[in-house]
Amino acid sequence: EAQVTQNPRYLITVTGKKLTVTCSQNMNHEYMSWYRQDPGLGLRQIYYSMNVEVTDKGDVPEGYKVSRKEKRNFPLILESPSPNQTSLYFCASRFTDSGNSPLHFGNGTRLTVT
Protein backbone atom coordinates (compact mmCIF):
# COMPACT_ATOMS: atom_id res chain seq x y z
CA GLU A 1 0.00 0.00 0.00
CA ALA A 2 1.32 3.44 -0.96
CA GLN A 3 1.76 5.46 2.20
CA VAL A 4 3.70 7.88 4.33
CA THR A 5 4.60 6.37 7.70
CA GLN A 6 5.43 8.45 10.75
CA ASN A 7 6.60 7.23 14.12
CA PRO A 8 5.77 7.56 16.88
CA ARG A 9 2.10 8.57 16.80
CA TYR A 10 2.26 10.03 20.29
CA LEU A 11 5.26 11.32 22.22
CA ILE A 12 5.55 12.96 25.60
CA THR A 13 8.96 14.30 26.54
CA VAL A 14 10.65 16.84 28.76
CA THR A 15 12.33 20.10 27.88
CA GLY A 16 15.80 19.66 26.46
CA LYS A 17 15.69 15.93 25.75
CA LYS A 18 16.64 15.33 22.12
CA LEU A 19 14.12 13.45 20.03
CA THR A 20 13.62 12.27 16.47
CA VAL A 21 10.37 11.72 14.62
CA THR A 22 10.80 9.38 11.70
CA CYS A 23 9.07 9.63 8.33
CA SER A 24 9.25 7.13 5.50
CA GLN A 25 7.43 6.96 2.17
CA ASN A 26 7.24 4.07 -0.27
CA MET A 27 6.07 5.99 -3.35
CA ASN A 28 9.50 7.06 -4.65
CA HIS A 29 8.56 10.71 -4.13
CA GLU A 30 11.30 13.28 -4.59
CA TYR A 31 9.68 15.96 -2.42
CA MET A 32 9.15 15.57 1.31
CA SER A 33 8.07 18.10 3.89
CA TRP A 34 7.29 18.55 7.57
CA TYR A 35 4.35 20.61 8.83
CA ARG A 36 3.13 21.47 12.30
CA GLN A 37 -0.54 21.99 12.98
CA ASP A 38 -1.69 24.31 15.76
CA PRO A 39 -5.24 25.51 16.54
CA GLY A 40 -6.10 28.63 14.58
CA LEU A 41 -2.81 28.58 12.68
CA GLY A 42 -3.43 25.82 10.17
CA LEU A 43 -0.55 23.84 8.72
CA ARG A 44 2.79 25.60 8.76
CA GLN A 45 5.80 24.25 6.93
CA ILE A 46 8.91 23.53 9.02
CA TYR A 47 11.38 22.14 6.49
CA TYR A 48 11.21 20.57 3.08
CA SER A 49 13.41 18.53 0.78
CA MET A 50 13.37 18.54 -3.00
CA ASN A 51 15.49 15.39 -3.22
CA VAL A 52 18.29 13.46 -1.51
CA GLU A 53 20.75 15.76 0.25
CA VAL A 54 18.67 18.83 -0.68
CA THR A 55 16.82 20.46 2.23
CA ASP A 56 15.57 23.97 2.91
CA LYS A 57 13.77 25.95 5.58
CA GLY A 58 10.06 26.46 5.58
CA ASP A 59 8.16 29.11 7.49
CA VAL A 60 8.89 27.95 11.05
CA PRO A 61 12.29 26.15 11.08
CA GLU A 62 13.63 27.42 14.41
CA GLY A 63 14.40 24.61 16.83
CA TYR A 64 14.21 21.86 14.22
CA LYS A 65 16.65 19.97 12.02
CA VAL A 66 16.11 17.52 9.19
CA SER A 67 18.20 15.24 7.03
CA ARG A 68 17.61 13.49 3.71
CA LYS A 69 20.25 10.82 3.27
CA GLU A 70 17.91 8.46 1.46
CA LYS A 71 15.02 9.20 -0.84
CA ARG A 72 12.43 7.41 1.28
CA ASN A 73 13.33 8.84 4.72
CA PHE A 74 13.04 12.35 6.11
CA PRO A 75 13.45 12.44 9.89
CA LEU A 76 12.61 15.52 11.98
CA ILE A 77 15.03 16.20 14.82
CA LEU A 78 14.42 18.37 17.85
CA GLU A 79 17.81 18.84 19.48
CA SER A 80 16.48 20.60 22.58
CA PRO A 81 12.68 20.53 22.63
CA SER A 82 10.79 23.32 24.36
CA PRO A 83 7.12 23.55 25.43
CA ASN A 84 6.30 25.81 22.46
CA GLN A 85 7.07 22.85 20.20
CA THR A 86 4.11 20.98 21.61
CA SER A 87 2.07 20.41 18.49
CA LEU A 88 0.70 17.94 15.95
CA TYR A 89 3.30 17.17 13.31
CA PHE A 90 2.70 15.87 9.80
CA CYS A 91 5.16 14.53 7.27
CA ALA A 92 4.11 14.71 3.63
CA SER A 93 5.50 13.73 0.25
CA ARG A 94 4.76 14.10 -3.44
CA PHE A 95 6.32 13.86 -6.86
CA THR A 96 7.99 16.97 -8.22
CA ASP A 97 6.42 17.24 -11.64
CA SER A 98 4.68 19.77 -13.80
CA GLY A 99 1.31 18.21 -13.10
CA ASN A 100 1.06 19.33 -9.49
CA SER A 101 0.77 15.82 -8.09
CA PRO A 102 -1.06 15.69 -4.74
CA LEU A 103 0.64 15.93 -1.36
CA HIS A 104 0.29 12.72 0.68
CA PHE A 105 0.31 13.09 4.45
CA GLY A 106 1.35 10.69 7.16
CA ASN A 107 -0.91 9.94 10.14
CA GLY A 108 0.64 12.59 12.31
CA THR A 109 2.70 12.68 15.50
CA ARG A 110 1.26 14.39 18.55
CA LEU A 111 4.17 15.76 20.56
CA THR A 112 3.89 17.11 24.08
CA VAL A 113 6.91 18.80 25.67
CA THR A 114 6.64 19.43 29.41
Added chain:
Amino acid sequence: GENVEQHPSTLSVQEGDSAVIKCTYSDSASNYFPWYKQELGKRPQLIIDIRSNVGEKKDQRIAVTLNKTAKHFSLHITETQPEDSAVYFCAAKADFGNEKLTFGTGTRLTIIP
Protein backbone atom coordinates in the same frame (compact mmCIF):
# COMPACT_ATOMS: atom_id res chain seq x y z
CA GLY B 1 6.12 34.83 0.25
CA GLU B 2 2.61 33.56 -0.30
CA ASN B 3 -0.11 34.33 2.24
CA VAL B 4 -3.42 32.47 2.20
CA GLU B 5 -6.42 33.70 4.19
CA GLN B 6 -9.40 31.45 4.79
CA HIS B 7 -12.92 32.27 5.99
CA PRO B 8 -14.92 31.45 7.96
CA SER B 9 -13.01 29.65 10.70
CA THR B 10 -16.14 27.77 11.75
CA LEU B 11 -19.30 27.00 9.80
CA SER B 12 -22.45 25.15 10.78
CA VAL B 13 -25.07 24.19 8.21
CA GLN B 14 -28.20 22.08 8.26
CA GLU B 15 -27.93 18.72 6.60
CA GLY B 16 -28.93 19.06 2.96
CA ASP B 17 -27.98 22.72 2.72
CA SER B 18 -24.92 24.07 0.91
CA ALA B 19 -21.63 25.19 2.46
CA VAL B 20 -19.16 27.68 1.01
CA ILE B 21 -15.61 28.29 2.22
CA LYS B 22 -13.56 31.14 0.78
CA CYS B 23 -9.83 31.73 0.45
CA THR B 24 -7.72 34.58 -0.83
CA TYR B 25 -4.05 34.45 -1.78
CA SER B 26 -1.40 37.09 -2.25
CA ASP B 27 1.12 35.75 -4.78
CA SER B 28 -0.06 36.29 -8.35
CA ALA B 29 2.40 33.58 -9.45
CA SER B 30 0.36 30.90 -7.64
CA ASN B 31 -1.17 28.53 -10.13
CA TYR B 32 -2.31 25.48 -8.16
CA PHE B 33 -5.05 25.51 -5.52
CA PRO B 34 -5.90 22.27 -3.69
CA TRP B 35 -8.43 21.68 -0.94
CA TYR B 36 -7.81 19.20 1.86
CA LYS B 37 -10.28 17.61 4.24
CA GLN B 38 -9.19 16.53 7.71
CA GLU B 39 -11.56 14.37 9.69
CA LEU B 40 -11.20 14.29 13.45
CA GLY B 41 -7.96 12.60 14.48
CA LYS B 42 -6.92 11.85 10.91
CA ARG B 43 -4.54 13.14 8.28
CA PRO B 44 -5.44 15.84 5.75
CA GLN B 45 -6.53 14.33 2.45
CA LEU B 46 -6.90 15.98 -0.94
CA ILE B 47 -10.53 16.28 -2.03
CA ILE B 48 -10.30 18.54 -5.06
CA ASP B 49 -7.85 20.88 -6.76
CA ILE B 50 -7.88 23.50 -9.47
CA ARG B 51 -5.24 24.95 -11.72
CA SER B 52 -4.98 28.54 -12.85
CA ASN B 53 -6.09 27.83 -16.41
CA VAL B 54 -9.50 26.62 -15.16
CA GLY B 55 -12.24 28.74 -13.60
CA GLU B 56 -14.34 25.98 -12.07
CA LYS B 57 -14.10 22.28 -11.37
CA LYS B 58 -16.76 19.89 -10.05
CA ASP B 59 -16.64 16.44 -8.54
CA GLN B 60 -20.09 15.19 -7.55
CA ARG B 61 -21.24 17.38 -4.62
CA ILE B 62 -18.01 19.33 -4.42
CA ALA B 63 -16.97 22.24 -6.63
CA VAL B 64 -14.16 24.76 -6.55
CA THR B 65 -14.15 28.13 -8.29
CA LEU B 66 -11.17 30.35 -9.00
CA ASN B 67 -11.00 34.06 -9.75
CA LYS B 68 -7.40 34.85 -10.66
CA THR B 69 -8.06 38.55 -11.12
CA ALA B 70 -9.38 38.91 -7.59
CA LYS B 71 -6.99 36.23 -6.24
CA HIS B 72 -9.63 34.21 -4.53
CA PHE B 73 -10.99 30.70 -4.73
CA SER B 74 -13.86 28.95 -3.03
CA LEU B 75 -15.04 25.48 -2.08
CA HIS B 76 -18.72 24.68 -2.52
CA ILE B 77 -20.34 21.61 -1.00
CA THR B 78 -23.94 20.95 -1.98
CA GLU B 79 -26.49 18.64 -0.34
CA THR B 80 -24.32 18.38 2.74
CA GLN B 81 -24.24 15.14 4.71
CA PRO B 82 -23.04 14.32 8.24
CA GLU B 83 -19.83 12.79 6.85
CA ASP B 84 -18.91 16.20 5.43
CA SER B 85 -18.22 17.36 9.00
CA ALA B 86 -14.46 17.98 9.14
CA VAL B 87 -11.82 20.69 9.00
CA TYR B 88 -11.16 21.95 5.48
CA PHE B 89 -7.92 23.59 4.39
CA CYS B 90 -7.30 25.55 1.23
CA ALA B 91 -3.78 25.94 -0.12
CA ALA B 92 -1.88 27.70 -2.87
CA LYS B 93 1.34 26.93 -4.68
CA ALA B 94 3.45 29.11 -6.91
CA ASP B 95 5.19 28.10 -10.11
CA PHE B 96 6.88 24.79 -10.80
CA GLY B 97 10.25 25.83 -9.43
CA ASN B 98 8.82 26.27 -5.94
CA GLU B 99 7.12 23.21 -4.52
CA LYS B 100 5.87 24.84 -1.33
CA LEU B 101 2.17 24.61 -0.52
CA THR B 102 0.97 27.45 1.70
CA PHE B 103 -2.13 26.52 3.68
CA GLY B 104 -4.99 28.57 5.00
CA THR B 105 -5.86 28.40 8.68
CA GLY B 106 -8.72 25.95 8.19
CA THR B 107 -12.52 25.92 8.47
CA ARG B 108 -14.29 23.62 10.89
CA LEU B 109 -17.49 22.57 9.14
CA THR B 110 -20.26 21.02 11.22
CA ILE B 111 -23.30 19.49 9.57
CA ILE B 112 -26.37 19.61 11.80
CA PRO B 113 -28.62 16.57 11.33
